[in-house]
Amino acid sequence: MQDQHWGQTISADIVVIGGGTAGIGFAASLLKRDPHLNVTVIEPSAQHYYQPAWTLVGGGAHELKNTVRPMAAVMPRQAHWVQAAVSSVDPENRLLTLDDGRSVSYQNLIVCPGLRLAWEKIEGLQEALGQHGVTSNYSYRHAAYTWQLVKGLRGGKAIFTQPAVPIKCAGAPQKALYLSCDHWLRHGVLKHVDVEFNLAGAALFGVATFVAPLMKYIEKYRARLAFNSNLVKVDGPAQTAWFEVRDAAGTVTLQAKKFDLLHVVPPQVSPDFIRQSSLADAAGWCEVDVHSLQHVRYPDVFALGDVCSTSNAKTAAAVRKQIVVVAENVLALRKQQPLPLKYDGYGSCPLTVEKGKVILAEFGYAGKLLPTFPLEPTVARRSAWFLKATLLPWFYWNGMLKGREWLTRVSKVD
Template identity: 80%
Template sequence: MSEQVQSRIISADIVVIGGGTAGIAFVASLLKREPNLSITVIEPRDKHYYQPAWTLVGAGIHDLRSTMRPMASVMPRQALWLQTAVSHVDPENHLLTLDDGRSVGYQYLIVCPGLRLAWEKIEGLQETLGQHGVTSNYSYKHAGYTWQLVKSLSGGKAIFTQPGMPIKCAGAPQKALYLSCDHWRRHGTLKHLDVEFNLAGAALFGVADFVPALMKYIEKYRAQLVFNSQLVKIDGPSQTAWFAVKDAAGAVMLQAKKFDFLHVVPPQVALDFIRESSLANADGWCEVHPYSLQHVRYPNVFGLGDVCSTDNAKTAAAVRKQVVVVAENVLALRKQQPFPRQYDGYGACPLTVQKGKVILAEFGYAGKLLPTFPLEPTVARRLGWYLKASFLPWFYWNGMLKGREWLARTSKVE
């Protein structure tokens, strides 16, 4: 092998794909346990975002600029950061191919690149997003536009959408609806608006225990629910959206709807280099054991965060618990010891049903309720609002990304 070829191959111990919430929190937690570990992080972006606050930005409650920091400021100093992307994964040979032509060989691989927002799956969306009343809180660039539209709208048709699962933060589409409607109600304009929530699925929320409480707010805001309705096309200049609507018999028809305000949540998929690799399951997600988060076919590979095949809610709260499991299980594997921790599917969705009140939905696999506090979990409370609007953003930057694991302990393997 020539010296030039050898120089393009990097040998690494622990490699982390992704510098988002899961990647940075994992590296920080692992280094808290063993500061001398050799860790390589592969992340192409130069910015890091606190995405859960974009819902609040869209309601005029949070400063957009505070949700972004330079990647260099959150990357643990002990880690080697390769600022490029992965183009191919070869788990049989423990090898990654990077966009810049280099290859990285690894002993242990942590897969946490997040997912991809597939804006292109809705015809016309990319051309009109950010104008003609079309917006999305799922975009850093457009969350502020949501607030501009909300505060200026005084009448007409307001449509909110939710695509098929899985998506990150499955409660975010309706959070946008609740906070917008609450603003319109407080300013006396809600009575002049026709509000509609189009969901690709057949239920308002995936955990049935929370549906009755949420329905009270749907009724309070006079919002019409349209189930089995998937947004497929937008014409911005004419302010028309087309939905594929499935009836009780399973037949699908295309329905056009005029709008003055349209909040879009895009379909979401795994990144191509995961989908096209042997790490993926049939749906393209990194296929891991639901409790250990170890890959089902490659023992030296673990998954974290939104890329995982597990059926937990794809939220930062889920990552907070998963990080502990993977950190301790990876260290155990290195020492050829049994796994000490298991993940119970925990996820949390602070449902901002109005300004100042949140239903703190915390649940695990099979919809099991897992409340942190000894309070009735389906009741909207100011405590939840304080957590969502104040404490959690602070803790994200100052705690979670620095390896502090408050309230993040998980079950021990018995």
């Protein structure tokens, strides 16, 4: 296959790297604005996943099979799909190199490959996942195993972890804890389960407004919080996890903890081909202006989704608004007009604090609250559960991936 393509160059107009939420949603929205545009999407995977529902799968509230569809079924009809992975980016020459030996030249580049789950950064984790009580809702292969473990646990030690941010949906690690504890509470076994949440950081949630209401659930479920505690090693057969724990003086010690259930969230990094390119900032993320989402050094390049250097929450809800900003700004750039729209850092984290209730945390840059609905945002509501569990999955497949923009009001440049 590689020999067949080696040395070929594809000349493309607008190139989108990534066929995830950001890539497909953006391509669909752009083509809805102008169906005659020449849009090429580069994506190696044959499957497309709705990842926000994996937390629900792990809590027994969603079917795993409903979170995946063939990539060909969600790819916009007018887009040209190149099923390959990008190996390198040369923005000076507007050229991409693919893993099958082909090159792609472009006029405008939209960077949205997502991030990479770095399972290998935790020693022994890859060997342990899916057995010995070790699981993760961040994996399509293991979200259902989470629910299997939760249902089967009648007592013992349950440990939930959260690595250093940035990560996809920073609320997801504790969503796993809440839905598990809610199940154990309803079935009368929570009093026999020692629940511990190990966070690499020093706060339960990044936006202070939501800490107090979340603490009420931590207390309700009798969960212990271990701050500045980062998972570094797992021994599945021995059901032991090791954490690097930092004290107030900055001293780091290694602590071993036994478990019966271990829900792991892996460290997350920028893809190698971005991190190793001149598109990257010092931390490896694609460096864009926080409002226009245009690259700070290469004006023909924009980025959206999890790969961005922006400080917003890395969620599908953030992408929903970023799509509109980038689509309008790219079209303006191509007409040599000023960029009209700016992104305010909006992100949403529907915190599933119990089965049937959600605290809908919506916020922008600097933790500014940006509620969509005129309701007190810190209250857990059944309506927000309906939004998270029923309405948003339906809209994702039938709206967002088809270029329909719902609740996407964004600001114009002053």
